[in-house]
Amino acid sequence: MFKRILIANRGEIALRVIRTAREMGIETIAVYSEADRPSLHVVEADYAVCIGPAPSRESYLKGDVILDVARRMGAEAIHPGYGFLSENADFTRACSAAGIVFVGPSPEVMESMGSKTRARRTMIDAGVPVVPGTEEAIQDVNAALEIAREIGFPVMLKAAAGGGGKGMRLVHEEKDFVAALDAARREAQGAFGDAEVYVEKFVEEPHHIEVQILADSHGNVIHLGERECSIQRRHQKVVEESPSPFVTHELRQAICDTAVQAARAVGYVNAGTIEFLVDKHRNHYFLEMNTRLQVEHPVTEWVTGVDLVRQQLLVAAGQPLEYRQQDITTRGHAVECRICAEDPRENFLPDTGRIHTHRLPSGPGIRVDSGVESGSEVSVHYDPMLAKLTAWAQDRDTAIARMHRALAEYRLHGVRSNLDFCRWVMEHPVFGSGTYTTRFIEEYFEPEMLDGGGDANREAAEVIEILRRVKREKGLASEDRGEACRSTAWKQQHRRA
Amino acid sequence: MRRFVRHRGEDARILAYSGSCSAGELQDGETQLNVEAVARRSEWSLKLGDRVFRVEHLGEHRYRVNGHELNCQLKTELEDRFAQFQRDADGAGARQLEAPMPGRIVKLLVAEGDRVTKGQGLLIVEAMKMENELKALSEGTVEAIRVEEGQGVEKGAVLLTFAEESTEG
Numbered sequence: 001m002f003k004r005i006l007i008a009n010r011g012e013i014a015l016r017v018i019r020t021a022r023e024m025g026i027e028t029i030a031v032y033s034e035a036d037r038p039s040l041h042v043v044e045a046d047y048a049v050c051i052g053p054a055p056s057r058e059s060y061l062k063g064d065v066i067l068d069v070a071r072r073m074g075a076e077a078i079h080p081g082y083g084f085l086s087e088n089a090d091f092t093r094a095c096s097a098a099g100i101v102f103v104g105p106s107p108e109v110m111e112s113m114g115s116k117t118r119a120r121r122t123m124i125d126a127g128v129p130v131v132p133g134t135e136e137a138i139q140d141v142n143a144a145l146e147i148a149r150e151i152g153f154p155v156m157l158k159a160a161a162g163g164g165g166k167g168m169r170l171v172h173e174e175k176d177f178v179a180a181l182d183a184a185r186r187e188a189q190g191a192f193g194d195a196e197v198y199v200e201k202f203v204e205e206p207h208h209i210e211v212q213i214l215a216d217s218h219g220n221v222i223h224l225g226e227r228e229c230s231i232q233r234r235h236q237k238v239v240e241e242s243p244s245p246f247v248t249h250e251l252r253q254a255i256c257d258t259a260v261q262a263a264r265a266v267g268y269v270n271a272g273t274i275e276f277l278v279d280k281h282r283n284h285y286f287l288e289m290n291t292r293l294q295v296e297h298p299v300t301e302w303v304t305g306v307d308l309v310r311q312q313l314l315v316a317a318g319q320p321l322e323y324r325q326q327d328i329t330t331r332g333h334a335v336e337c338r339i340c341a342e343d344p345r346e347n348f349l350p351d352t353g354r355i356h357t358h359r360l361p362s363g364p365g366i367r368v369d370s371g372v373e374s375g376s377e378v379s380v381h382y383d384p385m386l387a388k389l390t391a392w393a394q395d396r397d398t399a400i401a402r403m404h405r406a407l408a409e410y411r412l413h414g415v416r417s418n419l420d421f422c423r424w425v426m427e428h429p430v431f432g433s434g435t436y437t438t439r440f441i442e443e444y445f446e447p448e449m450l451d452g453g454g455d456a457n458r459e460a461a462e463v464i465e466i467l468r469r470v471k472r473e474k475g476l477a478s479e480d481r482g483e484a485c486r487s488t489a490w491k492q493q494h495r496r497a
Numbered sequence: 498m499r500r501f502v503r504h505r506g507e508d509a510r511i512l513a514y515s516g517s518c519s520a521g522e523l524q525d526g527e528t529q530l531n532v533e534a535v536a537r538r539s540e541w542s543l544k545l546g547d548r549v550f551r552v553e554h555l556g557e558h559r560y561r562v563n564g565h566e567l568n569c570q571l572k573t574e575l576e577d578r579f580a581q582f583q584r585d586a587d588g589a590g591a592r593q594l595e596a597p598m599p600g601r602i603v604k605l606l607v608a609e610g611d612r613v614t615k616g617q618g619l620l621i622v623e624a625m626k627m628e629n630e631l632k633a634l635s636e637g638t639v640e641a642i643r644v645e646e647g648q649g650v651e652k653g654a655v656l657l658t659f660a661e662e663s664t665e666g
Contacts, residue, residue: 357539408564413539413555420566452567460543460550461560461569462512463523466501467534467541468554469571471518 001317002026002076002101007041008066009081011371012387013293014041017079020309029073031066033059035379040371047073054381060084063091070100077101077316079309083383086292087114103316104270105291112266113289123286126265128258131277131285133200144199145177151201157181159188160196167191170202205280205437208232208287209244211259212300214308214323215268216315222325223256224304227296229275230438231425233348238418238441239425240296241335242303245396245434251282262289271297271312280437295338295388298369302334302392333396335403337422339370339412341384344421345447350384351416353377361409365392365402378415386412389422396434400426420450502577511574579629593658594631596650600624605646607657611639620644620656637662 004027007014018028018041030045035054042048049069052059059065063085070078078095080086080103089107096102104110113119120130132151137160138144148155148171157180159167167188169180181197189195212224228244229237243252259274266289273294275287297308306328311321341351358374370387378384391406393399404426407419430436430444452458501512513524516532523530523545533544543550553561558570572580575598582597603621607613613633621630640660644650 404564408551411540411553413553416555420561420564423564450566452562453565456548457550457562457565458567458569459525460545460552460562461567462501462503462571463514463532463543463545464534464541464552464554464560465558465569465571466499466512466514466523467518467532467536470499470514470516470521474518 001319002313004029004046004073004075005077005079005103005313006031006066006070006073006075007045007079007081008060008085009079009083010036010039010041010060010382012369012385013081013295013371015044015371016369017081017309018044020307020313021079024310024313026313029069029075031060031069033381035377035381039376040373049073054379056084056381063088063094067091067094067098067100070095071098075100077103077313079103079312080292082292082295087290089114101316103312105268105272109266109268110291113291116288119288120286122266123262126262128262128265128286129284131201131203134198137196137198141178141181144181144197145174147199148177149174151199154202154204156200156202157184158198158200159184159192159194160198161188161192161194167197201285203277203279203285205439206230207244207246207278208237208275208438209247209255209278209284210273210275210290210294211256212294212297212308213259213263213268213272213274214306214311214315214321215263215270215272216321217269217318218320220321220324221260221263221268222321222323222328223259224300224306224308224328225330226252226255227294227299229296230436231431231440232438233441237296238338238340239336239422239431240299241333241396241399242299243330243333246278246282248282251278251284255284258284258286262286270315271308295385296336298367298388298390299334299336302367302390303330303332304328305331332392332394333399334390334392335396335399335426336388336390337403337407337425338385338418339387339389339410339422340418341378341386341415342418343416344418344445344450348418350380351378352380352384353415355386355412355414357411357413359411360387361389361406363406363409365399366390366406367392386417397432400432421445424450500574501571502574503571509577512571573627575624575627576629579631583632583634592661594619594656596622596652596654596656597631598624598652600629600650602644602646602648602650602656603628605642605644606630607639607642609639609642613637613639622650631656 006029007017021028027046030042030048031051032042033054051065078100085091089110092102092107112122123130134147154172157169167184169184171177171180184197185195208229209226211226215221226244226247227240227242229240231239255276262274271293273290276284277287278284342348343351355372355376360368367390368387372386391399391403393402407423410419425431498513498515503510503512515521519534521532523532530545535542539554541552543552551563555561558568560567560569579597600622603623605620606618615633615635617633618630619633621628637659640658642657644656
């Protein structure tokens with residue numbers, strides 16, 4: 001096993017890797033930007049090297065600088081976390097050229113999965129279902145109709161040069177097809193100067209469901225079940241759970257087998273995730289493969305008991321996985337909320353500032369992967385995700401109740417957060433029923449729904465408004481009398497407010 | 498005793514509080530409640546009667562109570578009257594600024610002939626030991642100031658007037 005590794009990341013995921021490395025007796029080297037010296041991943045590492053100014057492209061994305069640090073510090077491997085350099089094939093190549101192990105798949109696999117069209121072809125060749133459709137624009141109306149019939153209605157017409165919904169047409173029935181195609185072409189011509197249109201199967205009421213896989217260099221490939229990730233805002237996941245309440249036993253078998261088959265087809269090694277779109281009829285289609293550890297991996301760790309980072313490091317060191325497929329059983333249910341510095345009332349716009357209070361929930365079945373603490377600065381340079389709150393319980397309803405309880409315990413002051421929004425999701429009957437789709441937030445969420453939870457709560461806030469005022473006036477009065485004021489901090493704070 | 502006005506939709510109700518910043522009594526209509534609060538930094542453990550609330554102050558008038566966020570701003574009776582007065586005057590498009598209540602002119606913030614923008618502070622009036630800034634309700638030019646700093650004024654007294662605006666061009 002490695003004696004020392006470098007972690008080419010920051011925040012909660014760097015800390016996540018440090019934790020497992022320490023348990024395995026591996027020393028860790030943190031890299032950090034000038035803004036991140038006080039950050040937890042630096043505080044908790046064994047060694048730390050500053051690699052540049054705050055902006056990521058001048059620090060965490062500087063592969064050459066990071067590789068130099070790794071060489072100089074005697075790192076045997078580099079764990080990339082997620083984001084930054086984690087799916088950068090050139091960096092992976094540079095690592096192996098320098099004789100340093102990259103904790104992840106080979107650059108060839110990374111490249112074959114990196115481009116959507118290449119990944120799609122690879123998967124079709126491997127017999128993995130993809131969203132049926134044409135890869136090239138269709139000129140002939142009759143040929144297009146023939147393809148639409150083959151795919152089966154409803155179909156989606158998409159402008160080749162498309163974007164922003166222009167040149168897109170949903171066609172439910174065959175009789176509307178020709179007129180819709182003409183309209184889509186005219187619109188595409190007008191908007192993009194290019195009338196080319198694709199035909200694609202329309203995925204009805206889509207669910208975003210993904211399968212975690214692990215593969216070693218000895219030919220073992222296993223899956224660790226699925227995660228449901230359909231609660232998304234701004235095309236980013238915010239709530240995830242495992243297992244998926246929408247997936248039946250048969251579908252689970254199918255997508256997990258498909259995922260293993262896909263991983264084998266590309267010769268995948270290390271931890272990876274195959275993402276699927278699942279429609280309301282429970283048909284599944286390959287979406288993409290993420291060749292790294294996922295943000296939401298803790299829900300899989302909860303239900304399987306497997307430490308994914310540990311397996312990643314073992315595999316990277318050339319050892320076999322510690323589990324065979326028959327060793328993997330899932331128990332209970334896990335839910336994750338990504339706690340972000342953002343304002344759900346303002347279209348989930350990220351917020352920045354200093355966190356002056358950060359106190360984590362605890363108790364049975366609660367895990368928090370946090371990259372911040374009281375005093376941390378949330379800057380524009382990095383992701384607004386501050387922490388991942390996960391809850392496990394023996395069944396889904398109990399896990400949701402537990403998450404709801406933990407969200408209320410969470411204290412996060414100084415920046416706006418989505419804590420109240422996550423509470424709203426946990427209380428929503430459609431979320432509770434487990435039938436939600438990727439359109440959940442746009443279909444059901446209105447900011448006015450975050451309404452404070454009733455008159456008793458409102459009265460409590462009113463009383464605090466009064467008490468704050470009494471205190472402020474008392475402070476002003478003692479200042480007028482020229483008295484030394486012992487409590488200046490709150491006074492300044494309230495004056496600012 | 499401090500009196501505040503709570504607006505809930507069309508209803509306005511008086512909340513009367515007597516006590517310190519950590520303990521006291523709240524009169525809410527017919528109901529009287531014991532108030533007891535333990536503060537730390539930006540949060541309170543608040544007891545209203547025997548019921549415990551976890552109240553967090555998130556900034557300005559934003560709170561989180563038992564895990565639910567809400568906005569809450571209370572005005573004193575006096576401030577509420579000021580606000581009402583400003584709303585009324587706003588509707589009237591008045592050419593003169595009148596004292597909304599008896600008080601003392603603390604400070605003049607503009608001079609005769611000044612061009613003022615909507616929302617700009619004109620003068621500060623002290624009433625019942627609270628200072629209140631009276632603001633311009635619309636853009637205009639100060640024609641005459643009828644009061645001096647330190648002067649006491651009665652309710653309805655004309656404090657300053659605005660020049661008539663030509664509507665053409």
